[in-house]
Structures are given as C-alpha cells and as structure tokens.
Amino acid sequence: MTKPAGRPPRSEEDVTKFRTKVSKGAMALYREQGFEAVSMRRLSKTIGCAPTTLYAHFSGKTEILMLLWSDILSEMAAHIELSLRPITHPVDKLQTAAVIFVTYWIDHPDHFRLVFMSTDVGRSDVDGFLQNTDALQHFRVFDDLISDLDQTNSPLRVQADTLIASLIGLAMCLNTLHGYKWSVMSEMVNQLLTGFINDPEQQH
Amino acid sequence: MTKPAGRPPRSEEDVTKFRTKVSKGAMALYREQGFEAVSMRRLSKTIGCAPTTLYAHFSGKTEILMLLWSDILSEMAAHIELSLRPITHPVDKLQTAAVIFVTYWIDHPDHFRLVFMSTDVGRSDVDGFLQNTDALQHFRVFDDLISDLDQTNSPLRVQADTLIASLIGLAMCLNTLHGYKWSVMSEMVNQLLTGFINDPEQQH
DNA sequence: CATTTAATTGGTACGCGTTCCATAAACTAT
DNA sequence: ATAGTTTATGGAACGCGTACCAATTAAATG
Structure with a gap:
C-alpha cells in the first residue's frame, strides 16, 4: 500500500476551504441580488475561478x-x-x-x-x-x-x-x-x- | 365605434386551433421522449413554427x-x-x-x-x-x-x-x-x- | 387598387447549466 | 533533472429560455 504516483488529491482542508468560499459567495449573491443572481457563471466570477471548476467540487448547481x-x-x-x-x-x-x-x-x-x-x-x-x-x-x-x-x-x-x-x-x-x-x-x-x-x- | 382598418386579430377559432396543436405536440414530446424533450426550440420544430412565435401565443414555457x-x-x-x-x-x-x-x-x-x-x-x-x-x-x-x-x-x-x-x-x-x-x-x-x-x- | 394594421417569421443576442477536452500543476519514481 | 502519473483548471461548445427587432405576410378598410 505505497503512495500512488501523481498529484495528490486536494487536502481535506483545501476542500472545506473551497466549499466555504463557494458557500459564502453564493450566500452573498443570494442575499444582495436575489435568487436569479446565483448562477454558476456569476458565482465563479465572484469567487475567482472558472465556471467549470465548480463542477470539480460539486455535482451541479443543486448541490451548491x-x-x-x-x-x-x-x-x-x-x-x-x-x-x-x-x-x-x-x-x-x-x-x-x-x-x-x-x-x-x-x-x-x-x-x-x-x-x-x-x-x-x-x-x-x-x-x-x-x-x-x-x-x-x-x-x-x-x-x-x-x-x-x-x-x-x-x-x-x-x-x-x-x-x-x-x-x-x-x-x-x-x-x-x-x-x-x-x-x-x-x-x-x-x-x-x-x-x-x-x-x-x-x-x- | 367603427371597426378599425387593418388585419383583425386572429379569430378565436384559430387561437384554439393553435393552442391544441401546441398541446398535442408538447404531449407527444413528453410522452415519447420525456420531460427534457419538451423545449421551446424542439416544440416549435415539431409543430412547424418559429420558436419566437410561441411567445406570441403563450407568456412562456410554464404556460405551455x-x-x-x-x-x-x-x-x-x-x-x-x-x-x-x-x-x-x-x-x-x-x-x-x-x-x-x-x-x-x-x-x-x-x-x-x-x-x-x-x-x-x-x-x-x-x-x-x-x-x-x-x-x-x-x-x-x-x-x-x-x-x-x-x-x-x-x-x-x-x-x-x-x-x-x-x-x-x-x-x-x-x-x-x-x-x-x-x-x-x-x-x-x-x-x-x-x-x-x-x-x-x-x-x- | 393602395393603405393600414396585426400576425408571423428569421436573425441576433444574452445569460444560463452543463459537458468535453486540452493544458497546467503537483507529486512520485527513476 | 527528467520522466511519468494523477489531479485541477479553464476555454470552447451545445442546447436551453427568452428578449428584441427588422422584414414579411395576411386580412381588413378606403
């Protein structure tokens, strides 16, 4: 059971860090600009990542x-x-x-x-x-x-x-x-x- | 109160005729290909009209x-x-x-x-x-x-x-x-x- | 006929959720 | 270092609902 080669998965700390960043960003959008403002594109823009990156961390918008x-x-x-x-x-x-x-x-x-x-x-x-x-x-x-x-x-x-x-x-x-x-x-x-x-x- | 010149609004008969055509088309799409197949573009294609025409008869997809x-x-x-x-x-x-x-x-x-x-x-x-x-x-x-x-x-x-x-x-x-x-x-x-x-x- | 008015059409455009794929990054093994 | 392997990222693209608009067509009036 040796360590596998290649880039390791993101640390559990980074995972939760990203999730809370997404959570905060989504909440801000929702509270300040309403339901329709919470879109994958806008959300990714506010937290500073590509829209597709969100799909590496969440299965879709519903989960967010x-x-x-x-x-x-x-x-x-x-x-x-x-x-x-x-x-x-x-x-x-x-x-x-x-x-x-x-x-x-x-x-x-x-x-x-x-x-x-x-x-x-x-x-x-x-x-x-x-x-x-x-x-x-x-x-x-x-x-x-x-x-x-x-x-x-x-x-x-x-x-x-x-x-x-x-x-x-x-x-x-x-x-x-x-x-x-x-x-x-x-x-x-x-x-x-x-x-x-x-x-x-x-x-x- | 004389009748205004120009093309009259579509007759009530034509209205219901179009509505039933839309209804039949939407139902066929839904029954045969499921919920996601009922899109404005596909629906307009199956009933033979432009997508925008649907918006002249319905306020939006919900109404359809x-x-x-x-x-x-x-x-x-x-x-x-x-x-x-x-x-x-x-x-x-x-x-x-x-x-x-x-x-x-x-x-x-x-x-x-x-x-x-x-x-x-x-x-x-x-x-x-x-x-x-x-x-x-x-x-x-x-x-x-x-x-x-x-x-x-x-x-x-x-x-x-x-x-x-x-x-x-x-x-x-x-x-x-x-x-x-x-x-x-x-x-x-x-x-x-x-x-x-x-x-x-x-x-x- | 010409004119007027309404209905329809097609094109373009925006933002959307989502998928695909090529690339970059981070690590191990040699 | 270098190569190899795995993950993370971001650009392009698809189809979507919807809005706007110019052009066309249809049906009435004069």
Missing part, C-alpha cells in the same frame, strides 16, 4: 444551492420561536407555530423556491446527504410542541414528520397552484391540527 | 407545460378510482385513495415535476388561470370520499383542500427531500387521516 438551506431554515426556525414567546398554552403554541410556518414561506417565495423547488426530483442524491441532514434538522422545531401535548396515539416521529410535510404541502399549494381556489390558510391549518390534538378538552 | 397538467391529473384520478373499485368501506376507500395518491407521484417523478415544480413561484399568473382551473379540478376526487364519512365538523371544502394539500406535501417531501429520514409513508397518511375520521367507531 443546498449550502444555502441551512441559513434559510435556521432563520425560519428562529422566526417561529420568536413568535412563540408570548404564548403559553401548548395548543395555542402549536397552532401559532403552524400558521407562522406556512406564512413564512408565502411571505418569502424566493426562500421557498430555494429550499423546496431547487432539488433534483427522483434522485437519491448521495452527495448532498450530509448538508441535507444538517439543514433539515430545523424542521424539528415542531417536535417539542407536539410532545408537549402529551398525546399517546402514534409515535412522535410520525406525528412530527406528517405535520411538517403537510404544512409544506399547504405552503406549496398556496404558493404555486393559483387558479385553484384554496380554502383560507388558517382554516386549513386548523383542520390539519385536529389530527394532532385528540383530547377534546384541549380543543378551543 | 400547464397544457399537459390536465392529461396527467386525469390519468392520476382514473388510477385512483380504479384502485378504489374493490373497496366498499368508506374509511378504507379514503385511506386507500390517499395512499395511492402519494404513491402515484413517487412512482412518476417526472409527472410530479411537471405539475408541481414547473410553476412560477409567487406569481398571480392570470394568464394560466383558465387551464389551471380546468386541470386542477381533478383534485376533487377526494370530495366524495370525505363526504361519505358523514362528518359534521368543518366544511367539506376545507377538509378536502387540506387533505389534498397535505398529501401533495407528503409526496413532495418524499420525492425531493432525501437526507431527512421521513417516516414510512403509509404511517404518515394514517396519521394525517386521523384528522378527518373523528368517529372512533369508524377507526380501524
């Missing part, structure tokens, strides 16, 4: 955009937790968090597009697995809110995942499927939450 | 892709109704329909991309309003299934819209957000349906 997910999602989670501060009743907290969550994506369609509509459909995406795992943990904001209800029906994990995915669906439909007269958002959220608040005494 | 929604969605609705035939119990019917719905989009990621990820985020999209309205009516497959449960809680419209949007959310998350370990789909569907089946005697 994933670097921005963490920022967006933590901002969203912080926004929810801030809105939750004055509220004490567990049911109210959950209901508020759900409404705020959907509202956030409707108020920030660019963020929505970035996180939910910049993915390669139907791909296992082994490359982006790590970033994914990190960023998407912010969806766990609902875990505590649900467990505070002290339900004993189905596993917490199933409940939380279902709630998150459903809320994303609401945001998605209201955001993109105009032409279908959807019901009022808050009413849909309430209807959705009936599946998570089984104790009639907790209902309002 | 909407022409395909109706086909896909009616196929989906038919698929659901077929799977529902051997089932009699109302709760079973709803549960089966929901699972089949989500499964359909996971089994056909290209269809999913076409309907749910080819839209302009955050635009009112007045142009595509009509096609939208027509095609999206296929979401109403769940109306009867819900009303057969004889619930008296919230309006049928709210219930159906919430269910559809939530199921779309499940399909979306399972389709695109790999890297987050979602719960098993059928369990999430069951969790979701608890909000629509309130009578404990109906539960299984």
